[in-house]
Amino acid sequence: MDNVGIVVDDLKAAVAFFAELGMELEGEAELEGSTPDRMLGLDGVRSAIAMMRTPDGHGKLELTTFHAPEAVAAQPAVPPPHTLGLHRVMFAVDDIDDTITRLRPHGAELLGEVARYGNAYRLCNLRGPAGIIVALAEEIG
Structure with missing residues (x-):
């Protein structure tokens, strides 16, 4: 496994949260164009990502915020812990x-x-x- 991806609304706050857990910011990037559009099956993707890694380098989280299209909230917005597919x-x-x-x-x-x-x-x-x-x-x- 390379990483786990999490879509967040506030990238800076999410980076601070996972840094407090001891993860290290590996890098940040802005993504747009045909590659993310094709990968995600969406049009006009503009997003920012932050790659966080565990101190031992074996685990990574890719935190993503979408500038376009707007991110879609889960239903319900805060699903209970026994929801199918919940990560x-x-x-x-x-x-x-x-x-x-x-x-x-x-x-x-x-x-x-x-x-x-x-x-x-x-x-x-x-x-x-x-x-x-x-x-x-x-x-x-």
Whole structure:
């Protein structure tokens, strides 16, 4: 797998959110013309992307905002976590409580609560940029 793509309405805020999780900005670009039009099956695509990578370089997120055509909101706008096709991205963290605290100023909201999975992990799901679900896992065992 090369990367996971996420469409966001505020690229700068999404970059800040994932940077707070420890991801690094690899690069940014403006895209338009026949290549993105053909790839996406849309006409007149103008978008900006930011490629974020995990510190180990093995994982990447491509954050995209569309200038044209206007992005379409999911229905409902904030779908519940059991919606078919809903995407979730999980990150391993050293301290789940500290990570939640650092992400709250970036708009993160817990979906439920931090739960313990046996003696192995503490886990939670947050609502992140553009309503996506960001899961956190802290290894404890």
